[in-house]
Amino acid sequence: MFIEQPPWFFRAIYPDAIFRMDPDEKAVYLTFDDGPGPRTGELVEALARYNAHATFFMLGKKVPSYPSVIQRMKEAGCELGNHSYD
Numbered sequence: 391m392f393i394e395q396p397p398w399f400f401r402a403i404y405p406d407a408i409f410r411m412d413p414d415e416k417a418v419y420l421t422f423d424d425g426p427g428p429r430t431g432e433l434v435e436a437l438a439r440y441n442a443h444a445t446f447f448m449l450g451k452k453v454p455s456y457p458s459v460i461q462r463m464k465e466a467g468c469e470l471g472n473h474s475y476d
Contacts (some may be wrong), residue, residue: 420444423473426456434459438466443452 395401395410411417422433425448439446446463450472453460463470 395420400467416467421447423447425456426452426459430456431459434462436465437468438462443467443469444472445469447471449473 396412401407420437420442422430423445430446443466446468448470449459461468
């Protein structure tokens with residue numbers, strides 16, 4: 391599959407983003423939106439058991455309610471992103 395590169399300025403703003411990967415590499419990218427929630431910790435632990443990582447796009451207003459879960463996400467090697475505030 392061929393995916394066009396984004397404009398240079400976008401790549402300059404996000405230098406660590408992956409825009410293109412080897413088409414022969416087999417990969418699955420997991421993302422979760424609108425958390426964290428009451429069972430997010432269970433999900434993080436399940437990922438950690440299998441040495442799997444995910445990106446969590448979180449709602450800012452929920453973040454203060456789950457500080458230990460968010461810390462565990464970081465320790466487990468997950469990527470964290472802001473989905474929006476609410």
